[in-house]
Amino acid sequence: MRLVDTHNHIDFPDFDADRPALLQRCAELGVERQVLLGVFRENWERVLQLAERNDALYAALGLHPIYLAQHRPEHLRDLREQLQRLVGHPKLCAVGEIGLDYYIEELDREAQQALFEEQLRIAIDFELPVLLHVRRAHAAMIATLKRFRPPRRGIVHAFAGSREEAREYIRLGFRLGLGGAPTWPQANRLRKTVAELPLDSIVLETDAPDMAPAMFPGQRNSPAHLPAICEALAELRGVSSEELAEASTRNAREVFGWT
Numbered sequence: 001m002r003l004v005d006t007h008n009h010i011d012f013p014d015f016d017a018d019r020p021a022l023l024q025r026c027a028e029l030g031v032e033r034q035v036l037l038g039v040f041r042e043n044w045e046r047v048l049q050l051a052e053r054n055d056a057l058y059a060a061l062g063l064h065p066i067y068l069a070q071h072r073p074e075h076l077r078d079l080r081e082q083l084q085r086l087v088g089h090p091k092l093c094a095v096g097e098i099g100l101d102y103y104i105e106e107l108d109r110e111a112q113q114a115l116f117e118e119q120l121r122i123a124i125d126f127e128l129p130v131l132l133h134v135r136r137a138h139a140a141m142i143a144t145l146k147r148f149r150p151p152r153r154g155i156v157h158a159f160a161g162s163r164e165e166a167r168e169y170i171r172l173g174f175r176l177g178l179g180g181a182p183t184w185p186q187a188n189r190l191r192k193t194v195a196e197l198p199l200d201s202i203v204l205e206t207d208a209p210d211m212a213p214a215m216f217p218g219q220r221n222s223p224a225h226l227p228a229i230c231e232a233l234a235e236l237r238g239v240s241s242e243e244l245a246e247a248s249t250r251n252a253r254e255v256f257g258w259t
Contacts, residue, residue: 001245003230004252005034005223007097007131007157007177007205011046014209014220023054025224030245032056034223035256037097037131039064041075044082051091058256060094060131062119065101065112076118083126093256094154095123096131100144103135113140120148129154129255132174138165145172155203155255158211163193170201175251177205180213180221183232195237203255204230204248 005026015022026034036051038044038061051059061082063071079095086092098119100112123130129152134141138161149172156169159176166176181187182194204226212221215228227241234244253259 001030001227001230001242002249003029003031003204003226003245004249005031005206005208005226006155006203006252006255007037007179008034008208008223009037009039009210010034010208010223011036011043011050012209022222022224023056026226027056029224029227031223031226032249033058033252033258035060035093035131037064038062039097040067040070041072041078048086048091057091058093059091060096061092062096062098062131063115064097064133065099065107065115066104066133068107068111068115071115076115076122079119080122080125083122083128087126092128093258094129094131095119095126096154097133097157098130099133099157100137100141101133101135102137102140109140113144117144117148120144120150123152123154124148124150128152129257132156133158134161138162138168142168142172145169145174153255155205157205158207160187160190161193162189163196166193166197166201170198175203175255176201177203178233179205179207179229180211180225182236183213183215183229185214191236194233197237199239199244199247200251202244202248203252204233204244 051057153173208221234241
């Protein structure tokens with residue numbers, strides 16, 4: 001079984017004690033590629049360095065909405081300049097993690113929108129896919145994507161929306177990132193939606209160290225959990241884990257342009 005973890009944060013300090021051993025374990029389990037997400041200016045270099053030092057790791061750079069208070073206008077200029085320096089770099093695969101978060105009420109929505117739209121423009125200019133964070137903001141996100149129509153599209157990370165919202169993203173050409181959330185039995189609506197998604201719309205992810213699946217409650221999430229997540233979601237959908245792994249890996253390769 002060959003798998004791609006399309007979204008994690010193993011650059012975080014949670015993994016400093018065992019990162020090399022974890023990467024070895026992932027390779028043994030068939031997690032052949034992992035995408036590390038930049039979330040604020042200060043962690044871009046760490047993400048890039050890890051990607052450059054490890055064959056299995058790839059980098060995406062962005063300004064995450066939940067860190068809105070620490071982003072500065074010059075960070076958008078820095079993002080553009082960084083991407084310009086990295087044009088053609090084999091380990092740069094996307095702009096992300098970017099998006100909208102209406103779950104945290106104190107985050108200014110207008111400021112989030114402005115930040116997100118500028119990063120969409122940057123992704124379009126550099127012909128890169130986008131990796132999207134969306135919490136309780138699907139209507140605003142879909143409306144924005146319809147206006148901008150980024151040609152490389154991308155992934156809606158940790159999708160937890162409705163059937164109708166899933167259809168809208170799929171019509172726009174986006175894949176839906178699935179991880180630990182649908183493995184929990186109490187996530188009834190999400191589980192029903194996931195069971196009905198077209199196979200060519202799905203990519204797998206962990207969001208490690210967050211969003212641990214039901215099989216590992218209360219633990220640090222890990223890309224080594226991706227095979228178990230794949231098995232749980234395949235069972236939910238009534239297909240084999242090999243079929244889901246093959247489809248999700250193929251879909252991820254299409255998003256990132258990996259031949």
